[in-house]
Amino acid sequence: MRPFATVLPTNSPVTAERAPTAPFVGLSALWIQITGTWCNLECRHCINASGPRAPWLKPLDAETIRRAIAEAEEAGVKEIYFTGGEPFLHGEILPLLDLALRAAPTTVLTNGTLIGPEQADALAAMAARAAYSLEIRVSLDDTDREKNDRIRGEGAWSKALEAVRLLRARGLLPIVTATEITRGEHPAGTGMYQRFRDFLHREGIERPRVKIMPVFALGRLPANGEPPLTEEDLEGFDRSVLQCADGRVVAAGGVYACPILAGLGGARLSTGSLAESFKAAPLYHPACVTCRKTGMTCRNS
């Protein structure tokens, strides 16, 4: 087993100033990196190298979050997402989710390990009284316990699955979110979606919901040496479909272009208000190549 790396994410050598850009077409998704990179797990493929010790990106205070939600609502935001780190480590996660749900449909991305019966009850009550949908995305990288825990840490599989069961028992339909990190360890044939759906059915989870994400070579994973995008790479490509064209991330230090690059200087578009970040985003990082190639979005769909 490869030991956990402790390399912090770094900016690409290509400067953001010289990079091609994606236009800003309007705020559709607001992301809130509520716990920064503070997490109780230390997954081997984490895109922002989150972990339990000395997070390189600090958690946000509640007031910053409240201001961002108010500003986003005014701008006509369609969806709000809470991410980290692990959002349920934040002392005010529940009231802040509640507040966000008054403005827009809200999703929280969690590893599920801190969701016990009490949290599940609170989330179910919140979802029932909200005007809009509350979505809970629980990360699970493999249907196999051993393969999953090798990536996410001992016990992560059981706890995540238990969270899914607790939420399901209360009428919530969490979205199980996996990356393709262990894809190569399974025989070709049955696709990942089907494997996860079959697995969840076997575990008694009706109406299983699954989202699959590509692996990004940053954070705790080593860079893959891919050069950043050039204007030539983007010829004939509609840049307005990239998530940095209609999403923004509030995290410690300001407002950033996308959830993958939150906290990195090159992706920072504002050190103050959300509105100040409503401008073209530089496609400067090798991770932008993955978005361009896969058409992926961190949003639910």
Added chain:
Amino acid sequence: MPQQLSEYRRIALIGGVYSNWLALEAALADARARDVEAVFCLGDMGGFGPHPDRVFPLLREHGVLALQGNYDESLASGRADCGCGYTDPRDNHYAAVSYRYTFEKTSREHKAWLGTLPLHRRLKLGPHRVLMCHGSPRVINEFLWESGTPDGLLRHLLDRAEADVLLCTHTGIKWRRALADARHAVNVGVIGRPENDGRPNVWYTVLTAGPDLEVEFVPVHYDHETLAREMEREGLPPEFAETIRTGWWTTCLENLPARERARGKY
């Protein structure tokens, strides 16, 4: 100079038809009996159902004023898929089967007509300035679900469009919202397939001008068994016919928000 808009008192709105020519026939007859001045269709004529070419003569005979949906745009421009944007291979499989069938069975003439349809229509309904679109005013295939569409977004879209009433379809489930400032948004539903509630009927919408806007969702009961049999005879997936018979969606569930998904069977 401000655009001169046609004025109406009562209109009928039909959402996605999805080749359900039997429901279209029934909805049009029902609308005529309700003294509507015009019938509008908000796009997506084909997909899912059998014999797509049977829809067009009905639209023509009844003078239906249509918009272009994403399916229409795809068919007209020869795109490789329906433009619904699924990522789950299961959803994509069914979407591809449906699109291939519809593409092959829609005449060149009808595809060309779909290409001429406008993306938006504006009119006045009494004092209300109405904007019609397929998905959202900004993106043809944007899903505006009831539990996924915040008031703030509706205000933003209405402001930008300088409209009081926003009408859309695309999701397949009707809803209405009266905003605090007396503006409205209505997803008019679809007549192509039932709305995932275990009942086989479909829905269209009648809007009547008044000091406030009157919104009536009208259930359409039609010969769904005949449609389901036609789908089977045409070799369309049995899962599609099951939806027509039972009212439960069996495919393309990926984009449903939690609340709408929880109401369905699958």
